[in-house]
Amino acid sequence: MSARVIFHIDINAFFASAHTIVDPTLKNKPVVVCRDVSGSVITTASYPAREFGIHSAMPLSQAKKLCDHLEVVELDFDLYQELSERFVEIIKGYTPHVQQASIDEVYADMTETIKMYKKPLDLAVNIQRRVLETLKLPISIGVAPNKFLAKMASDMKKPMGITVLRKKEVADKLWPLPIHEMHGIGKKSVSRLNNLGVYKIGDLNQVPFDSLKTVLGNRTQNFIDKANGIDLSEIEVYSQAKSIGQSKTFVNPIYDLDELSERIMVEVLEVERRSQSQNMMGKTVSFSLRLDSGFTASRSSSLNTYINDKNNIYERVMSLYGEFEGEGGVNFISVTLSNLKPKDEIIEQLNLFNLDKTLSTQDVISGLNKEIQSDLFMPASALLSKESK
């Protein structure tokens, strides 16, 4: 197998950059994106803001102390979503092998595309220029033989960077990096790895495998491989959502059951709207909460059928909440539908099961057949009693 050419493309300071497009007067100014209320924290800081030492996750109050002429803009997810889609479309103009990794980054397999350019770097420059011209968004590009190295490369030069990372450069460019910069290693793992004497990525080669395994578990070999520039994972073009969830944090804890029920319904309605607009149905409903005591917990339950309507989701959620009712004020709630499947596939399966009954697809969809209707559309209360038998 010949070497692949993988690009990791990342929009720089995406949310802040997005608002600069809408309001060009923000250009080159210290801008932070977050809710402008006391106690909020910064989601994204523009590069000029970063020069003041401001960064994401910093409390807004602290940022204002560091920069007295700081511009604060509110989050606008519709704007980000639209720009994100247009960004992905541009990249898909270069290759069909594109994986969207998050709202502001993609992986793209450019192995074939790159043959049409004199120098590999020309392609990266071309993409960077096109995204800047058409969307006014600055991007950084990492070019490498696999996804992991491409991701690490794109992080090395920001904003508007292009970084090529070859496998033979791993010892020079990857090993000296602090272990926390390794994608997939977070705070908890960093301190535990430090205890083993692992401070830099290269140190993963210096510690016995069994010691590393106490921290990294089954992924130990995977991390060691990555530290040595090996990553065989594929670009996943057709990835569909695995869960759809909505959550809300309350400034003032909620004690009143009626009010809480309403707040829960708000999240349920959003989950319904999003799953229906994506034509997805789910088998598992999860509910989690945090009490003002700091107690957090989650409960989930799986049905033997797929749902995506508010009544079923809500009844399930409320029965999951029942366990915690009266335990104290509620600070945070989250409603998630998972075990998802496209509605088309569910209908197809139902048709297969019911071939001998000569059902038409329309019968199934409109729920004319009572048996199917009972499973797909019965209220949650009925499902509950049915399952508890």
Added chain:
DNA sequence: TCTGGGGTCCTAGGACCC
């Protein structure tokens, strides 16, 4: 020091089946 909201993946125990 958990601030906020959207996710994914892993772990470990239990139930159940062959």
Added chain:
DNA sequence: TCTGGGGTCCTAGGACCC
């Protein structure tokens, strides 16, 4: 009745990422 192994699904919690 116990011994032994393999696999899947469910559930709760945790780590991590953007």
